[in-house]
Amino acid sequence: MTRLAILGPGLLGGSIALAARRAGGFHVAAWARRPEAVAEMKKGNFADVASSDLGAVVKGADLVVLCVPIGAMGKLAQQIVPLLESHAIVTDVGSVKGPVVEELRAIFAKSGRFVGSHPMAGSEQTGLAAARTELFDGAVCIVTPDEHTDPGAVVAVHEFWQALGARALELSPSEHDDIVALISHFPHLLAATLVNVVGQKNAAAFDFSGPGFRDTTRVASGPPAMWTEILHSNRAAVRASAEAMIEKLREIITLLDHDAPMTEFLTQAKARRDLLRQSKTPHA
Amino acid sequence: MTRLAILGPGLLGGSIALAARRAGGFHVAAWARRPEAVAEMKKGNFADVASSDLGAVVKGADLVVLCVPIGAMGKLAQQIVPLLESHAIVTDVGSVKGPVVEELRAIFAKSGRFVGSHPMAGSEQTGLAAARTELFDGAVCIVTPDEHTDPGAVVAVHEFWQALGARALELSPSEHDDIVALISHFPHLLAATLVNVVGQKNAAAFDFSGPGFRDTTRVASGPPAMWTEILHSNRAAVRASAEAMIEKLREIITLLDHDAPMTEFLTQAKARRDLLRQSKTPHA
Numbered sequence: 001m002t003r004l005a006i007l008g009p010g011l012l013g014g015s016i017a018l019a020a021r022r023a024g025g026f027h028v029a030a031w032a033r034r035p036e037a038v039a040e041m042k043k044g045n046f047a048d049v050a051s052s053d054l055g056a057v058v059k060g061a062d063l064v065v066l067c068v069p070i071g072a073m074g075k076l077a078q079q080i081v082p083l084l085e086s087h088a089i090v091t092d093v094g095s096v097k098g099p100v101v102e103e104l105r106a107i108f109a110k111s112g113r114f115v116g117s118h119p120m121a122g123s124e125q126t127g128l129a130a131a132r133t134e135l136f137d138g139a140v141c142i143v144t145p146d147e148h149t150d151p152g153a154v155v156a157v158h159e160f161w162q163a164l165g166a167r168a169l170e171l172s173p174s175e176h177d178d179i180v181a182l183i184s185h186f187p188h189l190l191a192a193t194l195v196n197v198v199g200q201k202n203a204a205a206f207d208f209s210g211p212g213f214r215d216t217t218r219v220a221s222g223p224p225a226m227w228t229e230i231l232h233s234n235r236a237a238v239r240a241s242a243e244a245m246i247e248k249l250r251e252i253i254t255l256l257d258h259d260a261p262m263t264e265f266l267t268q269a270k271a272r273r274d275l276l277r278q279s280k281t282p283h284a
Numbered sequence: 285m286t287r288l289a290i291l292g293p294g295l296l297g298g299s300i301a302l303a304a305r306r307a308g309g310f311h312v313a314a315w316a317r318r319p320e321a322v323a324e325m326k327k328g329n330f331a332d333v334a335s336s337d338l339g340a341v342v343k344g345a346d347l348v349v350l351c352v353p354i355g356a357m358g359k360l361a362q363q364i365v366p367l368l369e370s371h372a373i374v375t376d377v378g379s380v381k382g383p384v385v386e387e388l389r390a391i392f393a394k395s396g397r398f399v400g401s402h403p404m405a406g407s408e409q410t411g412l413a414a415a416r417t418e419l420f421d422g423a424v425c426i427v428t429p430d431e432h433t434d435p436g437a438v439v440a441v442h443e444f445w446q447a448l449g450a451r452a453l454e455l456s457p458s459e460h461d462d463i464v465a466l467i468s469h470f471p472h473l474l475a476a477t478l479v480n481v482v483g484q485k486n487a488a489a490f491d492f493s494g495p496g497f498r499d500t501t502r503v504a505s506g507p508p509a510m511w512t513e514i515l516h517s518n519r520a521a522v523r524a525s526a527e528a529m530i531e532k533l534r535e536i537i538t539l540l541d542h543d544a545p546m547t548e549f550l551t552q553a554k555a556r557r558d559l560l561r562q563s564k565t566p567h568a
Contacts, residue, residue: 120494140492169492182482183493187500190478192553193536197528198466199556205463206560208424208453210404213467213560215499216475220557224550228543235540241481242537246530248481252473253526256519259512266508269476272483273504276490276497 002160005061006030007054007076009041011123012093013067014131017046019164022133031057040128058083063160064112066092070100071229077107084112089153091117091160095180096233097144097173105148113153116144116173118180119166124221137165142180144173181237188227189238190245191220286444289345290314291338291360293325295407296377297351298415301330303448306417315341324412342367347444348396350376354384355513361391368396373437375401375444379464380517381428381457389432397437400428400457402464403450408505421449426464428457465521472511473522474529475504 004026006013013030020026030047031054032038041050051057058064058080066073073092084090090112094100101116108114121139123130141161145154158168171179195217198205231238255262288310290297297314304310314331315338316322325334335341342348342364350357357376368374374396378384385400392398405423407414425445429438442452455463479501482489515522539546 120492122494122496139494142492171492179486179489179492182485182489183497187478187497189536190474190533191500191557192550193529193532194471194474195553195556196549197525197532199552200532201466201525201528202463203556205466206556208404208426208455208463209467209560210406210423212406212503213471215502216471217557217560218499219496220550220553222550222554224547224554227550228547231540231546232543239537239540241485242533244481244485245477246533248477248484249474249526249530252477253523256515256523259516262515263508263512265480266476266504266506266511268483269479269504270506270508272479272487272490273475273501276493276501 001025001027003027003060003062005058005064007064007066008068009046010067010127011125011130014046014128015135016065016164018131018133019136023163029057037128054079055083060085061088064088064090069226069229070094070096070233073100074103077104081107081111086111088112089156090114091157093117093119095230097176099233101144101146101173113150115149115153115157117157118142118176124219126223139166141166141168142176143168143170144176146173177234178237181234181241185230185234185238186241188219188222189231191217195220285309285311287311287344287346289341289348291350292316292352294351294411295409295414298330298412299419300349300448302415302417303420307447313341321412338363339367344369345372348372348374353510353513354378354380354517357384358387361388365391365395370395372396373440374398375441377401377403379514381460383517385428385430385457397434399433399437399441401441402426402460408503410507423450425450425452426460427452427454428460430457461518462521465518465525469514469518469522470525472503472506473515475501479504
């Protein structure tokens with residue numbers, strides 16, 4: 001039985017709790033700062049123990065998962081360090097890894113073995129009410145050890161995400177941040193920008209939109225404060241993606257009068273996008 | 285009983301046939317050029333009559349729907365003009381309306397009453413196999429009369445789309461093209477460009493992508509030749525959208541270091557995008 005402690009159960013923490021209970025072999029303890037969140041966890045039977053007492057939840061844990069916003073990770077980590085047993089493994093679900101891993105590695109140098117994680121399975125929805133048992137099924141979870149990370153802890157964190165239904169893949173923290181800027185952070189900013197460009201040019205246009213526009217802009221409904229923090233924390237890579245996009249758009253505008261190269265451009269995009277559809281299969 | 289003739293049944297034409305049969309009150313005849321497509325329609329019981337004989341399908345029709353690519357509309361229209369009865373109403377499902385309406389209005393000046401339509405209910409999938417009875421349920425269908433259009437025909441086309449489950453809204457052909465460039469044509473180009481930027485910067489990134497990237501780029505799986513034709517036919521408005529987007533992206537990059545205005549920008553986008561989610565309700 002693995003003693004699992006989940007700190008900060010919103011969409012991700014709540015889904016981890018549900019998926020761990022489905023997997024079996026876990027004693028699930030969950031901590032939330034707000035009493036209402038604890039009551040909601042108890043009501044939804046998310047965990048074996050739900051409490052706002054950090055000590056009660058963390059004590060004796062084999063694996064601790066930090067599920068608070070990235071700006072709140074450091075402070076929470078400082079609080080749990082004195083409570084951890086020496087064998088405990090700590091991971092997080094932060095969307096940016098470079099600065100988070102650097103900060104948490106230093107804190108957990110004193111106690112616990114830290115490995116960063118980032119499950120690519122969010123949603124524009126937030127909070128415990130949006131949590132789902134199958135959120136991680138077939139999703140990629142990026143595990144981000146660096147040269148200081150305990151190899152046994154890396155294996156354990158891989159196995160943990162696989163038990164929850166995810167496919168664990170490994171990148172260094174900086175590789176992670178570059179890649180995730182391209183496929184998540186910048187696309188979020190792009191979707192929000194598209195919505196605001198439409199709003200600025202002709203707000204009546206929204207009334208005519210179809211399922212394509214809804215899908216293209218879905219992520220723009222995500223929580224603004226959380227995304228501001230993510231974009232800021234990974235701003236160099238996001239800026240590089242945005243500049244590459246601007247350059248490519250400038251080039252593509254010139255193809256609007258040239259059908260053959262435009263078809264070639266769209267064919268290349270379709271071929272790449274069609275591969276994604278195939279990779280949707282769980283555990284593929 | 286309305287005698288409905290559907291010419292060129294792929295995703296849209298096939299779905300119109302299925303939705304008309306569900307609605308009742310229609311005799312559905314469908315024409316396809318290729319014998320295999322006719323066989324597929326017969327096998328799937330899409331229509332009361334399926335044939336590659338244009339005369340047999342169009343003769344006696346009260347309402348004809350042109351569902352071929354926009355570049356093929358003119359030639360098909362020329363072929364059916366001599367076959368139409370004088371009371372017949374003709375509409376189309378082309379994604380660009382200015383040039384299509386101009387071309388078809390001139391052709392049908394001789395016979396038939398033409399009104400442009402554009403159901404905002406495509407998909408990245410194509411062909412009869414992707415057709416669905418409920419494709420138009422709750423979808424917007426833009427009806428695009430101009431100053432020459434017969435008012436009775438406009439009413440009849442509105443009623444037709446409503447019978448199929450859509451919400452019919454009206455715009456002039458040029459208003460349509462400006463609005464649809466913003467919410468469909470340019471977003472298509474944007475999604476394809478995002479995919480190709482990722483492919484160019486780091487193709488390995490695709491392997492790590494989650495549901496957000498899949499949704500943001502879904503439309504990029506659409507048929508390249510069809511989209512080249514659409515983008516070309518509406519290139520002035522698409523270019524204007526692209527230029528507005530480039531300008532806004534340049535502005536937004538500077539907010540990556542400024543959290544309060546970035547949060548405000550994302551909050552504005554979220555508020556607008558959240559309204560779309562509500563408008564998803566059928567017949568709202």
